[in-house]
Amino acid sequence: xxTPFSSRLxxxxxxxxxxxxxxxxxxxxxxxxxxxxxxFWTQVVTRAMILVLFAVSADLVxxxxxxxxxxxxxxxxxxxxxxxxxxxxxxxxxxxxLSLAAAVAAAAIGAITGLLLFLGRxxxxxxxxxxxxxxxxxxxxxxxxxxxxxxxANGLPGLPIPTLFGWRIEPGVPFFIAALVSLFVAYVASSxxxxxxxxxxxxxxxxxxxxxxxxxxxxxxxxxxxxxASNALAGLAGALFALHEGxxxxxxxxxxxxxxxxxxxxxxxxxxxxxxxxxxxxxEVAGRGIADEYPRQWPVILGVVLLVFVTALPGGIVDGWRRxxxxxxxxxxxxxxxxxxxxxxxxxxx
Amino acid sequence: xxxxxxTDLGVQYGSFRALDGVxxxxxxxxxxxxxxxxxxxxxxxxHTLAGFLKPTTGRVELxxxxxxxxxxxxxxxxxxxxxxxxxxxYTQMTVAxxxxxxxxxxxxxxxxxxxxxxxxxxxxxxxxxxxxxxDDHLDVIAGELGHGHQQRLELAMVAAHGPSxxxxxxxxxxxxxxxxxxxxxxxxxFADRCAVLIVDHDLDFVRSISTTITVLNQGQHVAxxxxxxxxxxxxxxxxxxxxx
Numbered sequence: 001x002x003t004p005f006s007s008r009l010x011x012x013x014x015x016x017x018x019x020x021x022x023x024x025x026x027x028x029x030x031x032x033x034x035x036x037x038x039x040f041w042t043q044v045v046t047r048a049m050i051l052v053l054f055a056v057s058a059d060l061v062x063x064x065x066x067x068x069x070x071x072x073x074x075x076x077x078x079x080x081x082x083x084x085x086x087x088x089x090x091x092x093x094x095x096x097x098l099s100l101a102a103a104v105a106a107a108a109i110g111a112i113t114g115l116l117l118f119l120g121r122x123x124x125x126x127x128x129x130x131x132x133x134x135x136x137x138x139x140x141x142x143x144x145x146x147x148x149x150x151x152x153a154n155g156l157p158g159l160p161i162p163t164l165f166g167w168r169i170e171p172g173v174p175f176f177i178a179a180l181v182s183l184f185v186a187y188v189a190s191s192x193x194x195x196x197x198x199x200x201x202x203x204x205x206x207x208x209x210x211x212x213x214x215x216x217x218x219x220x221x222x223x224x225x226x227x228x229a230s231n232a233l234a235g236l237a238g239a240l241f242a243l244h245e246g247x248x249x250x251x252x253x254x255x256x257x258x259x260x261x262x263x264x265x266x267x268x269x270x271x272x273x274x275x276x277x278x279x280x281x282x283x284e285v286a287g288r289g290i291a292d293e294y295p296r297q298w299p300v301i302l303g304v305v306l307l308v309f310v311t312a313l314p315g316g317i318v319d320g321w322r323r324x325x326x327x328x329x330x331x332x333x334x335x336x337x338x339x340x341x342x343x344x345x346x347x348x349x350x
Numbered sequence: 351x352x353x354x355x356x357t358d359l360g361v362q363y364g365s366f367r368a369l370d371g372v373x374x375x376x377x378x379x380x381x382x383x384x385x386x387x388x389x390x391x392x393x394x395x396x397h398t399l400a401g402f403l404k405p406t407t408g409r410v411e412l413x414x415x416x417x418x419x420x421x422x423x424x425x426x427x428x429x430x431x432x433x434x435x436x437x438x439x440y441t442q443m444t445v446a447x448x449x450x451x452x453x454x455x456x457x458x459x460x461x462x463x464x465x466x467x468x469x470x471x472x473x474x475x476x477x478x479x480x481x482x483x484x485d486d487h488l489d490v491i492a493g494e495l496g497h498g499h500q501q502r503l504e505l506a507m508v509a510a511h512g513p514s515x516x517x518x519x520x521x522x523x524x525x526x527x528x529x530x531x532x533x534x535x536x537x538x539x540f541a542d543r544c545a546v547l548i549v550d551h552d553l554d555f556v557r558s559i560s561t562t563i564t565v566l567n568q569g570q571h572v573a574x575x576x577x578x579x580x581x582x583x584x585x586x587x588x589x590x591x592x593x594x
Contacts, residue, residue: 197454197462204440204451211438214400215511216426216455 023180030176039172043244046171048284049179050240051264055276056190057233058261063270064194065226066206067117068126071133072261074113074140075106075231077253079238081144082106084156084248095162095169095178099239106235110228118220118227134255141254155249162243175244182240186233191273202226203271263302266309269316278317352413352429352514353377354545356399360407361391361569368394370569371407376515376545381537383560383577384549387589391569392549393435396517399547400432401425412515427456429544431513435520437500439507441493445484448492448503449475452510475510481536482506497524505533509540516540518548522555534559557581565589 026045033041058072079102086092086101113136117129124132144150151157162169169178193199201222204212209219242248251257260283268279283302291298313320354376361369369391376382376399384392397403399410401422409418412428420428440448453475454462472488479485482502487495492503501521508516518537522530530552537546538559550556556563563580565572567589573580580586 193463196464197450197457198459200443200447200451201454201462203443207440207442208438210402210422211434211440212451213422214426214430214432214438215452215507216423218421218423 042173042176043171044285044288046176046179046244047241048280049176049183050237050244051261051284052277052280053179053183053186053240054234054237055261055264055268055280056186056273057230057237059265059270059273059276060190060194060202060233061227061230062262063265063272063275064199064202064206065223066126066209067223067227068130069133069227069258070130070255070262071113071135071137071140071258072230072234073253073255073257074133074137075110075234076238076241076257076261077140077144077248077250078109079103079106079235080242080248080252081150081156081238082235083239084159084242085150087159087162087243088156093160093163095164095243098162098243099182099236102239103232103235106238107228107232110231111224113231114224114227118224123220134258137253137255137258141250144250144253151249153250155247155252156242157247157249159243159246159248161246169243171244171246179240179244182236186236187273190233194273206271263306265316266306266314267316269318269320272316272318275316275318282317352545353411354399354430354515354547355411356395356408357411358408359395359398359405359410361394361398361403362406367569369398369405372566372569372571373408374399374547374564374574376547378514378543378545379541380561381541381546381548381559383556383563384547384566385553385556385563386566386572389568390566392566393519394569395566396432396519396547396549400430400517402432426511429512429514430517431508431511431515432517433504433508433519433521435523437497437504439492439500439504441491441500443492444489445479445492445495445503446472446475446488448507449478449510452507453478455511478510479506481509483532498526498529501525502529502533505536509536514544516544516546518546518550520550521548522550522552530555 030042030045054072054076057075058069061067061069061072082102082105083098086098092098092101113133117124117132144155145153161171164178167174169175194202201212201217204215205217205219205222212222213219238248238252241252264279264283265275266279267282268277269275287298287302290301294301309316315323356372356374359369359372359374360367372391372395374382374384374395384395386392394403398405401410401417401420405418409416411417412420412425412430415428417425417428440451443451476485476488479488482505484499484503484506487499492500495503501524505521521537522533525533534555537548540546548556548560557577560577562574563577564574565580565583565586572585572589573583575583
C-alpha cells in the first residue's frame with residue numbers, strides 16, 4: 001500500500017534533523033575557530049565536504065555495487081581539468097555550467113571505460129577490473145604530467161574565482177555554502193538511490209553476481225550504469241575541488257588519490273554513505289593537525305591505522321559502532337527476558 | 351509453455367571430457383530426475399543448460415530459441431530459474447528482501463527508484479513464503495536462518511521468479527526427512543506450471559517425484575525412461591553396482 005505524501009513528509013524531516021543540527025554546530029564552530037576576517041578552518045571543512053562528495057561517489061561503485069576500482073581519481077581529475085580548462089582557457093566562470101561540463105566529461109570517460117570493463121563479450125573478473133583501473137589511473141597521471149595543454153607537471157594554477165548568477169563564489173563562506181548545498185543534494189539523492197529497490201539490486205550484484213544474474217538482472221549493465229553515475233559525481237567533486245583550490249594538477253587524477261579515497265571508505269565504512277563522511281572527517285580534518293605536526297610520520301601512522309582496520313574492523317567505524325550497538329541491545333533484551341534473539345536464531349534450529 | 355532442449359552437449363576441460371554428447375529435453379508438466387554416480391557429469395549438464403558453463407559442442411534451446419550463447423540473465427528473463435546445490439541467497443538481507451529481488455525483476459527502473467513498499471506487496475511476499483513455512487520470518491536476516499530454512503528460502507526465490515523451466519541442484523541437501531517430503535510435494539505441485547530438472551543424490555526422493563529419469567555415467571548418457579524402466583534397466587544396474 002502506498003503511503004500518502006503528507007504522512008511521509010514528517011518522517012523525512014525527522015530523518016534529517018540530526019544532520020541539520022550537526023551542520024549547524026559545524027557552522028557555529030567554524031565561526032568561533034576562524035574569527036573575524038579569517039577563513040582557514042572554513043576552507044578546510046569546505047575541502048573536506050568536496051572530498052566527502054568524492055568518497056560518496058566511490059562508495060556507490062565499490063561499497064554498494066562491489067566494483068573495486070583503483071582508478072576513481074580519473075573522473076575526479078577529468079572533472080577538475082575540464083572545469084580548469086574551461087575557466088582558464090575559455091573564460092567560463094559560471095559554477096553551474098562548469099560543474100555540469102565536468103560531470104558530463106567524467107561520465108563520458110566513465111562510459112568509455114565502463115564499456116571495456118563491464119559490457120565486453122566476456123566480462124572482466126573482479127581482479128582484472130581492479131588492475132585495469134589501476135593501470136588507467138597510472139596512464140592518466142602520466143598523460144597529465146607530460147601534456148603541456150594540461151599544464152604538464154605544473155598543472156593549471158591560478159584558476160579564476162567562479163561565479164553563481166554573477167555572484168563571486170570566493171573561498172571561505174561563499175564556497176562553503178556552495179559545497180554544502182552540492183553535498184546535501186548529492187547525499188540525499190544517493191541516499192534515496194541506495195535505499196530504493198535499485199539499491200537492493202546494487203547490493204545483490206555486489207554480494208552474489210551469479211544469483212543476481214539468475215534472478216534476471218543484467219549484472220554488467222547495472223555495474224556500468226552505477227559506474228557512469230558515480231563517475232559523474234566524482235567529476236562534479238573534482239570540478240568543485242579545482243575551483244576551490246584555484247588549481248588542478250596531475251596529483252588530482254593519479255594513483256595516490258585513487259587509493260586515498262578507498263582508505264577513507266575503509267576507515268569510515270563502505271556500503272554505508274555515512275562511512276564516507278566519517279572517513280574523510282578523520283583523515284582530512286582530524287588527521288590534518290597530526291599531519292602538519294608530524295609530516296614524515298603521518299603516512300606511517302595512517303598505514304598502521306589502515307592495517308588495524310583491514311584486519312580487525314573490516315567494516316569500518318560505522319559497522320563497528322553498529323555491532324557495539326546491536327550487542328548492547330541483544331544484551332539488554334536477553335537480560336530482560338525478551339525473545340528477540342530467540343525469534344531469529346530459533347528459526348534456524350529446525 | 352516453454353521447453354528446454356539440450357542437444358549433443360559436450361564439455362571438455364583440457365583432455366578430460368566432463369560431458370560427452372548428451373541430449374536432454376525438459377517438457378512442461380514433467381519432472382525429469384538426473385542421476386548418476388559422483389563425477390558422472392550431472393552438475394556439469396545442469397550448469398551447461400543453465401548457461402553457467404559454455405558447452406564445447408552442442409546447443410541449448412529455450413522455447414525453440416537457440417540460447418547457447420546467451421548470458422544467464424537473458425535465460426533467466428526468458429523463464430529459466432535455478433536452485434544451486436549450496437543455497438545462494440543474500441545472507442545480509444532479510445528474508446523479505448531476498449524474495450523481493452526475485453519478484454521485482456523486469457520492473458521499470460523508475461518504479462524501482464521508489465522506496466521500499468511501493469514496489470512489492472508485503473502480503474504477496476508472505477503468501478509466496480507460506481509453502482516454505484517462512485511467512486513469519488519476513489524480517490529475519492537470511493544469514494541467521496538454519497541450513498534447511500536457507501535451502502527453502504532459495505526455493506521460494508526461484509518460485510517467486512515465476513519460471514517456466516526450473517533446474518534444481520540437490521534441493522534437499524542437508525534437510526530432514528520431513529523437510530524433504532515438503533520440498534517433494536512443493537516440486538510436484540509446482541511442476542504443473544513448468545518443466546523441472548532435478549539432480550539429487552537421494553535416489554528414493556528422485557524416484558518418488560520424477561516422471562522421467564535420465565542416467566549419466568562418466569559424462570555419457572546411459573538411459574532415459576520412467577522410474578520403473580530405469581530401475582529395471584541392465585546398464586543402469588551395472589553403473590550403480592560397479593560403484594557399490
